[in-house]
Amino acid sequence: MQGTAESKLATLPNIKTALPGPVAQQVVAHDAQFISPSYTRPYPLVVKRAKGAMIEDVDGNLFLDFNAGVAVCSTGHAHPHVVEAIKKQVDDFIHICSADYYFPQLSQLAEKLSQLAPGAHDKKVHFGNSGAEAVEGAVKLAMYSTRRQKLIAFFGAFHGRTMGALSLTASKFKQRAGFGPQALDVTHIPYANCYRCPYNLTPESCGAQESKGPHCARIIEDLLFKTTVPAEECAAIVIEPIQGEGGYVVPPASFLQTIREIADRHGILVIADEVQSGFGRTGKMYASEHFDFVPDILTSAKGIASGLPLSATIARADLMNWSPGAHASTFGGNPVAIAASLATLELLEDGLIENAAKMGAYLLEGLTALMDKHSIIGDVRGKGLMIGIELVKDRQTKEPHAEAQHQVELECFQLGLITLGCGQSTIRLSPPLVIDKDQCDFAIKTIDDAISAVAK
């Protein structure tokens, strides 16, 4: 599964130099001279090549990748089946502009995506290049088809950085600072974070276990529609079924279901942003399935083409009835990315989704056990291979431990494990779906060692 015979890398880390090594230092210095400083590099990983779940850096150090290019390389780096599909497509033709001309694989992939997205209804697909573009498409479609303009989104949400998507994003102030007023009319409310309930309620006291649904969802009808958001002007509620950049937060199913019910009562559309949680990552094709949640529009990107830029806005066929020219892009649905996506789907359906569920459960158990040893672990949560470890200064007060998050991330890097923070103080694990048990054991031990070093 993890590479052709001649290009195989070992499957566990091997750090040979002090990090960053001498070549990596040169690259980082050159990069600082020419690359936008708005990029957020947590540590100096400088890649030379990568196969499966392994990355070799420019100094010959070998890392285990538990980030996958931020949840993108779903089938592992350079999976031979994906590489073969890409090479074949490059030989045939590289680009044709899907918005103006036809090629068979475009609608073949769209048909597959329509079948795999939640809900038995007919669907249609618009292809873009990035997660933000898929979100832009979803919001434009919602506004176009409802002729309404207001949107509801959630604190902690990340939907991208283009001006429309940025209006929905409410993850970190740095992403907003300096960019003026919101381009879209979005009202944000707290997400269902039961570990830190924004209303100081519990699942037992908030209504989550009753038919009325949790307070954090009901507030849309009880407060928003009575004050700032007239329901008849609201086009859509935009939600991540599992919050990603906001901290890998898993809501109770009743939160999503209550939102669905409220939206239905008022003719409002529900957009599920599955850019990070989709494509097998959570042990199901889409995270929505864990919650019996059926959105009207779903956005998919990141893992969809194993690393080539592709995104999809998948909508109810009766909604996606906009006129020619209303929305399109030159590169969206590029043939090489479409080929990579078709190959990715074959691998996911051939066992990788199952592996994500299995390895995810194994990891979750091993990481949860670390809570007995390390009091700075406040919470371990996730579905499949979308796992967050939230670090706190004190389990009672739950004060986020942002410094520890950064230090653990750095320590893991030094030990050969690639992770990335998310939320205020969460270590995010989003490895390729090809990882095996030995790699999970290495990750658990390394996180254990890293926390021991940081918490001492």
Ligand SMILES: Cc1ncc(COP(=O)(O)O)c(C=O)c1O
């Ligand atoms: C849920 C979600 N939506 C949208 C985006 C934006 O995707 P991109 O960076 O490809 O524009 C991201 C990226 O992290 C995401 O996690």
